[in-house]
Amino acid sequence: MKRLIRNLGLLLTLVAVSVMVTACGSQSLASKNVLKTDQQSKTVTWGVKADTRLFGLLDTKDGKIKGFEIDLAKALTKQMLGKNAKAKFIQVTSSTRIPMLKNGNIDAIMATMTPSPERRKQVSFSDQYFLAxxxxxxxxxxxxxxxxxxxxxxxxxxxxxxxxxxxxxxxxxxxxxxxxxxxxxxxxxxxxxxxxxxxxxxxxxxxxxxxxxxxxxxxxxxxxxxPYGIAINKNQTQFRLAVNQALKQVRASGEYNKILHKWFHNVKGFDYEEAAKE
Structure with missing residues (x-):
């Protein structure tokens, strides 16, 4: 009986330690400064679609995701972190993108996402980058x-x-x-x-x-x-402001329009001025 009690006590101790470690890990993830981390690694990890032609679609020939949002994410990454910075892409879906962001699997979501009131309760959004x-x-x-x-x-x-x-x-x-x-x-x-x-x-x-x-x-x-916006965790204000600033600079330089025309020039009826509204 004493041995059973000792074993039970040991088990409860292990469970408590496990919970503490998990909690500490979550706290660390929640408090991480994404902008500083990305500045150190020279990399931004983006959650993007891989099934959406023109915006983000997996090219089966080379295994790379390509589209308007992919090119815009690359431009924003270099604008924020320098010309040698890299954009890393992780595939998301409409149902997985917010959980992946909140879990720290990605730094931001650029995946044809509209900042609805319900979504704003969970995450923050950048300025709009495409008006659909x-x-x-x-x-x-x-x-x-x-x-x-x-x-x-x-x-x-x-x-x-x-x-x-x-x-x-x-x-x-x-x-x-x-x-x-x-x-x-x-x-x-x-x-x-x-x-x-x-x-x-x-x-x-x-x-x-x-x-x-x-x-x-x-x-x-x-x-x-x-309107599409880039989703960012609520506690990452510095990162969100950096994204907004980079977006303004990419628009001002003319690079935004080049990317837009690259992907939509052959789309019948597409309104460039409407889509590019700020």
């Missing part, structure tokens, strides 16, 4: 021309888990049915297979999907404004 608008992707010849048609036809609209697009469309088309998929690749597959009559998200993302899938088109107009 929510729209619909439909098969060419579809009877759905706008969000009102979704509502009238009680159609099924496809979205992505973790994106606020689904909540937005539910507000303006309450009669529509909603089916959420893990990522845009799955959502596009579902649209092609007839599981839904439209796919909804920001028009910038939809333009990329229409280029890849010529039989589909983006409906005219948008029904919700969707």
């Amino acid at each position: 608008g929510q729209s619909l992707l439909v098969k060419k010849g579809s009877s759905i021309k706008n969000v009102k048609d979704l509502n009238e036809q009680k159609a099924t609209v496809l979205g992505v888990v973790g994106s606020d697009s689904v909540q937005n469309v539910a507000k303006v088309a309450p009669n529509a049915k909603v089916l959420q998929l893990t990522d845009y690749a799955q959502a596009m597959t579902a649209l092609k297979s007839g599981q839904g009559q439209a796919l909804t998200t920001d028009n910038g993302i939809l333009y990329g999907m229409s280029i890849q899938n010529p039989g589909y088109e983006v409906t005219k107009g948008s029904f919700v404004s969707e």
Whole structure:
């Protein structure tokens, strides 16, 4: 019996030590100054999409993620830390990006993310770097021309888990049915297979999907404004201010416009002035 009590006491001690170590680790992570750490390593770790054409898409030929947000992240990194600084990229999804940021796996999120009131409760945001608008992707010849048609036809609209697009469309088309998929690749597959009559998200993302899938088109107009911002942990004010300053400098130098034109020059109907609004 005494041995059992001693063993139980030892077990409780080990558990207590484990909890203390975990707590100390979390406290250390939460108090880490991201800007100073990145200045020392000359590296910024960005959480980016790898399934979103034009913004961040994995190139299977060389295994690298490429897109507007990737190039902009590289430009901001060099502006903040010097010409020899490196941008490191880690793939995120709409549902994993905030947890990964809060866990310290990444320094910032640049992944077609809109600073909604709900998200602002969890993280801070930089100034906007791209102004999108929510729209619909439909098969060419579809009877759905706008969000009102979704509502009238009680159609099924496809979205992505973790994106606020689904909540937005539910507000303006309450009669529509909603089916959420893990990522845009799955959502596009579902649209092609007839599981839904439209796919909804920001028009910038939809333009990329229409280029890849010529039989589909983006409906005219948008029904919700969707400005993109860089998400940063709330306690990293110095890092957020550095990002904002770098963004202003990249815009002022003309590099921002070069990157924007590089990725969107062949997108029919794309409004450069609208997208670049500050």
